Amino acid sequence: MGGMPFFGYHMPSFTFASVPPDRLFDHVGGLARSAESAGFELVTVMDHFYQITGVGAEEEPMLEGYATLAALARETSRVRLATLVTGVTYRNPALVAKMVTTIDVISKGRAICGIGAAWNESEHSGYGFAFPPIRERMDRLDEALTILKLMFTQERPSFAGTHYRIDRALNNPRPLQPGGPPILVGGGGEKRTLRLVARHADMSHWFGPLVDIKRKSEILDRYCDEEGRDPATITRTMGSPVVLVENEGQAKTVMERMPPERRVMFQPATPEQAAEILQDYIAVGIQGFTFGNPTLRTPEEFERAQRLIRTVKGSSSLN
Numbered sequence: 001m002g003g004m005p006f007f008g009y010h011m012p013s014f015t016f017a018s019v020p021p022d023r024l025f026d027h028v029g030g031l032a033r034s035a036e037s038a039g040f041e042l043v044t045v046m047d048h049f050y051q052i053t054g055v056g057a058e059e060e061p062m063l064e065g066y067a068t069l070a071a072l073a074r075e076t077s078r079v080r081l082a083t084l085v086t087g088v089t090y091r092n093p094a095l096v097a098k099m100v101t102t103i104d105v106i107s108k109g110r111a112i113c114g115i116g117a118a119w120n121e122s123e124h125s126g127y128g129f130a131f132p133p134i135r136e137r138m139d140r141l142d143e144a145l146t147i148l149k150l151m152f153t154q155e156r157p158s159f160a161g162t163h164y165r166i167d168r169a170l171n172n173p174r175p176l177q178p179g180g181p182p183i184l185v186g187g188g189g190e191k192r193t194l195r196l197v198a199r200h201a202d203m204s205h206w207f208g209p210l211v212d213i214k215r216k217s218e219i220l221d222r223y224c225d226e227e228g229r230d231p232a233t234i235t236r237t238m239g240s241p242v243v244l245v246e247n248e249g250q251a252k253t254v255m256e257r258m259p260p261e262r263r264v265m266f267q268p269a270t271p272e273q274a275a276e277i278l279q280d281y282i283a284v285g286i287q288g289f290t291f292g293n294p295t296l297r298t299p300e301e302f303e304r305a306q307r308l309i310r311t312v313k314g315s316s317s318l319n
Contacts, residue, residue, distance in 0.1 A: 005282055007309050008042035008237070008290035009035035010084055012052070014061040016297075024061065028068070029075035031297060036079045038302045039309040043072060044084035044114065044290065050123045054262045055294065058122065066099045073107035080110045084205060084290065085186030087118030088137060089129055093144035094166050097151035101175045109176035112203070113148060116186035117141045117193070138192045139163065145183065145200035152180020184237075188216050198223035203235040205290070207265065210280055213238060217285040237288030238281065242267050242274040243295050244304040254295060271307035278312055 019027045032043045045068050051060035065083045072081055104111035117137040124131035143161035150157035152175055156168040175181055184203035187193040197204045197220060206216055224231040243266040245251045251268035269277055296305060
């Protein structure tokens with residue numbers, strides 16, 4: 001990333017009025033390029049097969065995540081690329097390692113491997129994927145993270161777990177990034193997820209108000225101490241707590257466009273106000289913020305994001 005904090009552009013929605021199906025990816029690629037031009041350093045997509053509650057109706061269009069990232073690797077030149085995040089139950093982790101490595105090669109070293117424990121039971125049922133209890137999904141995530149790191153860093157690794165195994169697995173061509181693509185674990189569960197972050201991850205991604213983020217950061221520090229890990233080696237990121245507006249008059253309109261269940265997650269703010277709000281999160285250890293495309297898709301909205309990014313980056317360089 002080009003200095004902390006960094007800014008990510010997340011695309012959970014592929015629903016665009018007046019965009020026909022045969023132009024859908026053209027539009028998505030244009031959004032990614034606009035994000036790159038505005039100063040975003042990361043572009044992410046969901047790893048879902050149905051649209052999720054809080055973003056839109058289940059039946060809305062949803063492009064498969066890794067195919068989309070591979071195409072975006074050719075549409076962009078600087079931004080890092082990741083799913084936010086892959087569900088551990090959707091694919092064998094060795095296959096995930098191969099897919100992320102391929103994207104790293106296509107993008108010339110810009111891939112990040114995002115993964116979590118999965119949660120959307122509806123799409124599991126629809127696609128015939130097993131949806132074990134959360135305890136087993138967390139156990140699977142632990143093993144998957146072990147395999148991912150092995151396949152990114154070793155030539156012919158082997159591993160035998162309860163749920164997954166590899167036997168002198170090849171992953172050739174090798175990732176372009178030394179040590180492989182950074183591993184991002186999504187989720188802020190304080191009993192197991194954060195411990196897995198301390199044990200395996202290079203990055204984490206959370207949501208929530210400042211008091212929750214501060215607590216999670218402190219818990220992660222404690223787990224790092226128990227795991228013998230330097231907490232400074234983990235980049236802590238979160239979904240932006242602000243939605244950008246030009247003025248107070250626009251704030252009402254923007255908030256009314258959001259599904260009701262998501263309104264409580266965001267505070268409308270001008271770029272200058274947002275820069276002040278984000279400083280409180282930076283002070284408790286957050287190093288990256290992701291902004292979603294439902295409220296960031298027009299030239300005017302990207303211009304506001306660019307103002308925010310420049311303001312925050314400028315403030316950080318003075319500290």
